[in-house]
Amino acid sequence: xxxxxxxxxxxxxxxxxxxxxxxxxxxxxxxxxxxxxxxxxxxxxxxxxxxxxxxxxxxxxxxxxxxxxxxxxxxxxxxxxxxxxxxxxxxxxxxxxxxxxxxxxxxxxxxxxxxxxxxxxxxxxxxxxxx
Numbered sequence: 001x002x003x004x005x006x007x008x009x010x011x012x013x014x015x016x017x018x019x020x021x022x023x024x025x026x027x028x029x030x031x032x033x034x035x036x037x038x039x040x041x042x043x044x045x046x047x048x049x050x051x052x053x054x055x056x057x058x059x060x061x062x063x064x065x066x067x068x069x070x071x072x073x074x075x076x077x078x079x080x081x082x083x084x085x086x087x088x089x090x091x092x093x094x095x096x097x098x099x100x101x102x103x104x105x106x107x108x109x110x111x112x113x114x115x116x117x118x119x120x121x122x123x124x125x126x127x128x129x130x131x
Contacts, residue, residue, distance in 0.1 A: 002054070005047040012040055031090060038082050046075060 016036050023032065049071045056064035 001050040002047055005043055005050060009040065009043050009047070012036065012043065031086065031093075035086055042075060042079060042082070046071075049075070 019032065023030075049067070053064045053068045053071075056067065
């Protein structure tokens with residue numbers, strides 16, 4: 001079990017470093033950073049739970065099984081709650097910023113794509129200051 005969780009942690013860290021090259025570097029904590037941080041935290045929690053259950057299973061197997069079952073429910077519930085909260089935060093953010101967005105996306109060659117909206121960085125900073 002621990003080897004699986006450690007493999008997942010390694011995969012998440014590799015994903016974080018891969019994505020870091022694809023997104024702009026900013027000085028603040030983004031939604032993606034928050035999502036990855038909380039995912040890593042839950043994986044570390046699962047690894048610690050697995051270690052505790054392994055140690056307890058040798059001396060008190062019934063208690064170890066009870067802890068394992070309870071932590072499964074707690075961690076699964078925390079993961080689902082995390083998903084719901086972050087989706088709600090993204091929707092709230094979009095609802096606050098959407099009225100200030102341009103009605104089109106402008107690519108570097110100034111080709112408009114209808115229906116998709118962005119703001120230039122300077123304008124986005126002004127919107128954030130007003131929020």
